[in-house]
Amino acid sequence: MMTIAVTTTGTTLDAPLDARFGRASRFLMYDLEHATFTLLDNAQRLEAAQGAGIQSAEAVARAGAGAVVTGHCGPKALRVLAAAGIRVYTSDAPTVAAALAQYRAGTLSALTAADVEGHW
């Protein structure tokens, strides 16, 4: 069973993709096999003075994600996700559903290096 963590500012598949990973509002944890999802709130990380990306990456790893789809990802979060064996894909899709469609179609490429600095 593969779960994809998609960053979002909303609570449904039609909600916008959140361009930020570390300070994403929440993660929509999408179960590819059953086509169902749960929501993982990230408000605590939004408040963090520093290390938000690190904490978000830990939370996503603990929740059992196999991959992350987001707008951008900084170096510290990427290091934690890589250590946890989680691949990170960036997308500029307008909604979570559109980003998931890109993921399923295999049109997203995995990040090998951070595409933004920390605190961007």
Add this chain to the structure above:
Amino acid sequence: MSAAAAGTGPAGARRACRIVIASGKGGTGKTTVAVNLARACGGPVQVLDCDVEAPNAHLFLRGTPQGSTPCMVMVPEIDAAVCDGCGECARLCAYNAIAVAGTRTLIFPELCHSCGGCVQVCPRQAIREIPHRIGDVETQQAGLITLTLGRLDIGVAMAPPLIRAVQARAQGGRPVIIDAPPGTSCPAVTAVRAAEYAVLVTEPTPFGLHDVRLAVAMTRTLGVPCGVVVNRAGSGDERVQLFCQAEAIPLLLEIPDDRRIAEAYARGALIFDALPEYRAAFVMLWDRVQSIHHKPHE
């Protein structure tokens, strides 16, 4: 603010005092005041450039290099063979400097505040502390002025340990003038709290007033008496002066808005040397901060 009232303290005689030149706002003239004050004091004096993210006092003092020492802080290192990824260290760390991914524990030294708590809390003794470089402490000699400055490495955000390393070079028996970083956050607090008296440099503008209010609040919280220097006086309004009057904060000096001062600055010259008519003003400022009642030595 009775502690700041001029001439009431027992410290009227000349002695080795420790003065910090600070400001809420950046670019108000802290370094200008610090280096000219050092020049005006007339005897052996130490200048500590604690603006370690952008030290610049050396551009004006142009001393002879006397050596440089790396500044190290202690950060954790994980023995991967012993660590079982229990995550106790990551849960303890208030600065998110440790993360556990699966069974792997990752360290982010740039976020570490060197508290050593992770070493204490690790149930398997898998963590030891190793030195991590954050910058350099340099010393230069320019006539009677001994300058010690900190240079934070590019990309390092942790200024306070380096500021403390610079302050640790203060020697007894000579007055110390500390050039503080701007603002009122951790680096500025670190520089100011070590001093007995704070000279707050500001400009006669709405920004200058807003930020000197913050700086005054900081010095009061830290229990360091303060006075104000208005730089570029005449270029704005009188609100800073009125604020000082209302708050009973001594107005120590007004440096006029004089183009020749800016020209001297741009050449890296001291006002004291380039424009002799201002010498008396800096000598008077030095006498004033010497005679004002200071916070007692801790």
